[in-house]
Amino acid sequence: MHRTLSLAIAATAVAATTIPGVPVAATPTPETVRWGPCQDKAASEKAVLPRLECSTLEVPLDYRDPDGRQIEIAISRLASKEPSQRRGVLLTSPGGPGITGLGYPAVLAGSGLPQEVLDSYDLIGFDPRGVGRSTPVTCDLTPEQQARGNVPPYAHTAADVAREAGNARTIAEQCATSRTAWMLPHTTTANTARDMDRIRAALGEPKLSYLGAVYTTMFPKRSDRVVLDSNLGPGGYDVTAMRLLARGLEERFPDFAAFAAAHPEYGLGTTPEQVTAKFFDLAERLEEKPVQGFDATSFRGITFDRLYSDADMPLVAKTWQALDTDQPPPPTAPFPNMENFMSARFSVICGDTRWPETVREYQRNVAVDRLKYPMLGGSTAGIGPCAFWPDERVEPPVRIGDRGPSNVLMAQNERDPGTPLVGAQELRRAFGKRATMVTADQGGHGVYPFGPNTCANDAVTAFLTTGQRPSQDLACAVEPSK
Helix, strand or coil: CCCCHCCCCCCCECCCCCCCCCCHHHHHHCCCCCEEEEEEEEEEHHHCCCCEEEEEEEEEECCCCCCCCEEEEEEEEECCCCCCCCCCCECCCCCCCCCCCCCCCHHHHHHCCCCHHHEEEEEECCCEEECCCECCCCCCCHHHHHCCCCCCCCCHEEEEEEEHHHHHHHHHHHHCCCCCCCCCCHHCEEEEHHHHHHHHHCCCCCCCEECCCCCCCCCCHEEEEEEEEEEECCCCCCCCHHHHHHHHHHHHHHHHHHHCCCCCHHCCCCCHHHHHHHHHHHHHHHHCCCCEEEEEEHHHHHHHCCCHHHHHHHHHHHHHHHHHHHCCCCCCCCCCHHHHHHHHHHHHHHHHHCCCHHHHHHHHHHHHHHCCCCHHHCCCCCCCHHHCCCCCCCCCCCCCCCCCCCCCCEEEEEEECCHHHHHHHHHHHHHHHEEEEEEEEEEECCCCCCCCCCCHHHHHHHHHHHCCCCCEEEECCCCCCC
């Protein structure tokens, strides 16, 4: 998945536990899901995968009041064409938070998901609560606010942080007073996991296999084969995870620097050191004067975003080249429904955990991270709407646990900008004997099935189709380019 800095994380993995005193999704009587055509699909998707079907389910807004107000969850299915080989359902999610997942089964199938996996499962996609065709949230973000993105502009001084606090407070107040403010306390990771269990029950499945995130610790007895791809730390998407994005870029950037240095036609330098110097030169120039509609924030954003995939390195290089010479950069497709994405993401990350609430703490964080991770640290450590989020919380923050069956396979790239390796290693320790981790010596965000490392991909495929995991954590060496 490719997401800009303002779009943050895709295909991330988070786990959660049941919360004492809060009833989880009691298994309702399975309802008959009425599958029908998915409306408004892209023409290319219709042509390639006409078998994708859609439906909706009603789930409680507040699981403490299961018979109270209901909201809709949009779901999709790519059914196995081999009933004799089908072993169940595989729920999928591209991560986020805030990203639509309704079309994700088609994305996976079109991105090389092995046929034996497609035969073994019905692939199920869904738009999480608050997102897309599920009951959506809004913060009534203006076009200008949407253009600013989800991550603060780079703060060079404490005064920069103080100035940005006003924008952050305004967005938090808009979210808290919007027409969907009633959803805010309930648009959380834990409730998304409960919604997933309702999906399992509605499909009449005793257990759920999952490719993506959440669920397995809250419902250990109802989880079958769980693959967590590109993993956040055990705290989920909290202030620590946000700050780690800067570390992620620093760890990933040498891959791009080597690429650009090996292609002198881009004019960015003939050594990795020269390419690195060009980054800081362009950022400084764009701080002073935007070029072709790009300022320093959007420059850092597209660099971070497109380093999610090796395939996008030429686009990064061409963009830098254009900005360096004041030429129009290559066009990029706009992100659909940015307002809903940003609103849903704020709702989840600000509602899941408490963030620092004083400007001074963000000023301290920025001062530290600017030195440790100069490419991005002044931005990702900065102040955002979570600092001013409403205090109401319906349950404590979720916690990772090691209780439950040993049925988790973690897949992780060594140089992932969006979910750095250090967070995955912490999550692996938190899972204890429940998990085995496969680490691939490659860069980018998303291992399976998008990455080229056959050692890692084969390990995931074997687990999904046979249930067999590596006997211990597996380090997959770098593989030569084909």
